[in-house]
Amino acid sequence: MRILLVGSGGVGDAFARIAVRRPFFEQLVVADYDLARAERTVAAVDDPRVLAAQVDASSAQSVTDLARAHQVTHVMNAVDPRFVMPVFEGAFAAGADYLDMAMSLSQPHPEHPHRQTGVMLGDEQFAVATDWEAAGRLALVGMGVEPGLSDVFARYACDHLFSQVDELGTRDGSNLTVDGYEFAPSFSIWTTIEECLNPPVVWEADRGWFTTAPFSEPEVFDFPDGIGPVECVNVEHEEVLLMPRWLDAKRVTFKYGLGEEFIDVLRTLHKLGLDSTEPVRVGGVQVSPRDVVAACLPDPAGLGDRMHGKTCAGLWVTGTGTDGQPREVYLYHVVDNDWSMQEYGAQCVVWQTAVNPVVALELLATGAWSGSGVLGPEAFDAVPFLDLLRDGYGSPWGLREQTPGPAS
Amino acid sequence: MRILLVGSGGVGDAFARIAVRRPFFEQLVVADYDLARAERTVAAVDDPRVLAAQVDASSAQSVTDLARAHQVTHVMNAVDPRFVMPVFEGAFAAGADYLDMAMSLSQPHPEHPHRQTGVMLGDEQFAVATDWEAAGRLALVGMGVEPGLSDVFARYACDHLFSQVDELGTRDGSNLTVDGYEFAPSFSIWTTIEECLNPPVVWEADRGWFTTAPFSEPEVFDFPDGIGPVECVNVEHEEVLLMPRWLDAKRVTFKYGLGEEFIDVLRTLHKLGLDSTEPVRVGGVQVSPRDVVAACLPDPAGLGDRMHGKTCAGLWVTGTGTDGQPREVYLYHVVDNDWSMQEYGAQCVVWQTAVNPVVALELLATGAWSGSGVLGPEAFDAVPFLDLLRDGYGSPWGLREQTPGPAS
Structure with a gap:
């Protein structure tokens, strides 16, 4: 390879x-x-x-x-x-x-951006899937941590834990802090703005894909390993576009634990037009306001030494277990920044994103995974991936059984 | 002339x-x-x-x-x-x-920016005052509405309304709204950031000039002519540097009716470094983030057609009246946007700023005002100014007697 x-x-x-x-x-x-x-x-x-x-x-x-x-x-x-x-x-x-670890960009619906989808994430890539298939070539899309590991979890849940799935709900949260900065996102602000200010997309079996207003359906999700409860909101994300193509579920969602301060910052950037990628004229030059926002903030890759805490990526699944009983689980992967810095010299959020495509490439190199066309991670067997992540890369994942709540 | x-x-x-x-x-x-x-x-x-x-x-x-x-x-x-x-x-x-209508810029104190002044507004101009005086030339500084008309009010209050002044407190507020924009400041955002994020300066007779943290001493001030109560906070402004040079008062302050939303926007811009004037590198070009913020917002001069409401500039004065009794007044000037648009094709905030130097120039042209050196508006007799503003320019000012509050 x-x-x-x-x-x-x-x-x-x-x-x-x-x-x-x-x-x-x-x-x-x-x-x-x-x-x-x-x-x-x-x-x-x-x-x-x-x-x-x-x-x-x-x-x-x-x-x-x-x-x-x-x-x-x-x-x-x-x-x-x-x-x-x-x-x-x-x-x-x-x-x-x-x-890749993120898919081709979306365009909101011109008239009803907060109800109907326009161009969806990955649409441009899936449009040429038959070309890739005909050429015998593989495009493995959305193969980071989210999307990526979350999609692997979804395949695992459908194959091994559930006979019927109600909701596949990716839930992402952390308790990271950064010393010495009033505000310092731990991931690319460019991508975060793109994700969070686009209308969030939701999938339901009887409705297909639809959108909502940004920051919709706030919920407090209790993250494991000492992270605790974080306020999460709907965010546009690839999982919602990928999972329903290969897996059966009644509903697919993505919620991001942004926290109140971050939501306020994003709302303000939007209000002032500073989220825009359309160049504006400033003096004699043209710049994209969003690029300027990114340039003003510290490079998240260089913050590892000042960061503390853990980041958690995971999938909350509800439905009927293989035993026919109601079941609710959270499949998750936590990385402690102290560990990733000491072990790899990489901060936890970028390390957690990067390890998954390495695992996938190793599975493709060994032949454990193979395929052609434009495929998401859920198109492949989850077990060899999860085993190799734990045993080959020293990064275990967890399963938390939860008490099923009342049916929604 | x-x-x-x-x-x-x-x-x-x-x-x-x-x-x-x-x-x-x-x-x-x-x-x-x-x-x-x-x-x-x-x-x-x-x-x-x-x-x-x-x-x-x-x-x-x-x-x-x-x-x-x-x-x-x-x-x-x-x-x-x-x-x-x-x-x-x-x-x-x-x-x-x-x-001018604003004075040379300040630099915060390098060690104690929220307690001590560094370079103050106008310091660079006052430093060469003797050169102007020697040359017999006049620099009339801070001659807009605030500073400007507020300083004229201060001179009027000291000459005609009070025997002893406790506080000269400029208070600025409006009830303006702008159709079709989520956020559209009615005055230069560049200047507003400069004013509001610099440490506010306060003058007290026994302490001289000192600074506080931004947005300090919030108070709700009830503005006249239907504007009503607006939350005001301390803001760095020229009046505080000008009035004590010519007038006797125990305390001089400036508070701006920013409102909660605007304060939140300014705090966020500061948190992200987007208030900075220091150029950042974006792709192949260098730009000042604050210039980019200004470029993203609509030009306030062009918003007159979409604006509604009134803007009020004024001076709240407390102390002892000429009759020896406690007295409290608010001297003010209100402009209705509908009027200034119809009469002059100018939105009310810029009209209110611009009318005052025109009045001052007319007084200098007729010889009603004369002088040399670097002088603030309070160095001149207030009466001909206030009369000409009302009678020559059709823009009346008001005096509201208030019930003196308990001594602070």
């Missing part, structure tokens, strides 16, 4: 640090728009299989050229989701397989 | 619209960095005394050259306060008198 990693920001850098501990690949080309950043990652991992390159992720041709030059078998996309399509198309043109 | 108006944004444009109704000047050169903007103002006023020019307000030389070319007697500064010093210096070098 010869991998081209496009993007060596926080997640890309952690991807390289995790992958080099494993023997499953022959070459890893770490490419970034900023060559110096790629070189920093290469220097940090110090592995003869890894080399640095420059790439323009906004250009499919640039991705294709680089993939061909290094006879790449798999293109690993680790850049902002606005570059999904050029990297996805560049990989296909180079005859490589492809993985 | 030959006037060079530097800046034809909201206030500059309104200044020209107001001035052309009066005969006191021979020429008005409307200058802007953007010549087209100056030309729009000139076209709107349609007066042979008025012509357009291009100027770079960040360059004293540019101001001097233009002032000399038109044999200007008075330079009227109507640009953002960051350009006060070059315009002020450019006027002096050209041998012209000078007026």
Whole structure:
């Protein structure tokens, strides 16, 4: 396996640090728009299989050229989701397989953005699924932690824990704090704005996909391992678009434990138009306000030393157990920042995102997973993934049985 | 009188619209960095005394050259306060008198920003006061509505209403709304951020000037003419620096009726570093985050058609009346947006700011006011100003007697 990693920001850098501990690949080309950043990652991992390159992720041709030059078998996309399509198309043109951790972007419904879907997450990618299938090539989409591990959990729950599923509800929360900053998101603010200010999408068996207003259906979810209760709200996320394509459930949701302060910041950015990606003229230059917001905040990848706490990704599932009784479980994966910093020099949120595509690539390298077309993680057997994550990468997952609440 | 108006944004444009109704000047050169903007103002006023020019307000030389070319007697500064010093210096070098509506900027105290003053508003201008005096030239500083009319009220109160003043407290509030915008400040957001996020300054006779944390000492002030109660907080403002130089009072304060939503927006901008004027690198360009915030919001000068309500500027004075009894008054000036739009095509906040320097220039032209050095409005007799504002410009002011509260 010869991998081209496009993007060596926080997640890309952690991807390289995790992958080099494993023997499953022959070459890893770490490419970034900023060559110096790629070189920093290469220097940090110090592995003869890894080399640095420059790439323009906004250009499919640039991705294709680089993939061909290094006879790449798999293109690993680790850049902002606005570059999904050029990297996805560049990989296909180079005859490589492809993985990403976020899917092509959505466009709200022009008239009823808070009720009906417009262009949905991943629509552009699924539109060409038959081309990938015909070419015998695999695009494994949404293969980070959320989407990614959450989708693996969903497949596991459907195969092994439930005879019938009412809700597949991804629930994400943390108790992270960052010393020395009044406000410092632990993940890309660009992506967080995109996720949180777009109309959230929900899937119901009898309605299909539909949208709501941002921050809808607030609920307090009690996260495990000492994190405790966090206020969660509906957020647009790939799981809701992926799970119903392969799994049976009555309802699929995604709720993010944003907390009150973060919601207030996002609402204010929106109110002032600072969430916009449309360039505005400032003096003699044109800039996207959202890029300026990102530039004003510290790089989340560099905050690991000042962070404390744990982050939890997981899937809350309700329905009927294999024994015919009502069942409710939370399948989850917690990473402690102290551990990921000490063990990998990566902060917990980016480490947790990056480990999952490494596991998936190892399963593809060994043949434990195989397929063609545009597929989500739930299209593959969950058991080898969860076993390898725990045994090969030292990162266990948990299952919490909960008392089923009253039927909604 | 030959006037060079530097800046034809909201206030500059309104200044020209107001001035052309009066005969006191021979020429008005409307200058802007953007010549087209100056030309729009000139076209709107349609007066042979008025012509357009291009100027770079960040360059004293540019101001001097233009002032000399038109044999200007008075330079009227109507640009953002960051350009006060070059315009002020450019006027002096050209041998012209000078007026502004905001003073040179402050710098917080490096160690105790919320207790001690650093560089104060106007310090740079007062530092060269003897040069202006020696040259027999006048710099009339802070001659808008606040500072400006508020300072005229203070002089009036000291001369005619009180034998001893406890507090001179400028209080500013409105009930303005803007149709079609979730958030649309009615005044320059650049200046509002500068005013509101700098540590507020307070003057007390036995302590001198000192600072507090932003948004300190919230109080609900009941504004007249149907505006009603608005939450006001301490804000850094020129009145506090000007009034104690010429008038006797135990305490001088400025409180702005920001309201809860606006305070929340300003706090969030600060938390994210978006209030900063220090350029950040975004892609290949450098921009100041605060300029980007301003670029994302609608130009307040263009909102007049969508605005409703009234704005009130005024001075709350407590102390001992001329009869020896405790007295408390609010001297105020209210402008209704419907009136200023219909009468002048200018929204009420910029109209209210712009009318005061026009009145002052007319008083200087007629000789009713004269002086040299760097002087605030309270250095001049208030009566001719208040009479001319009412009788010449059709804009009355009010006096509300209040029941004195318990001594603080």
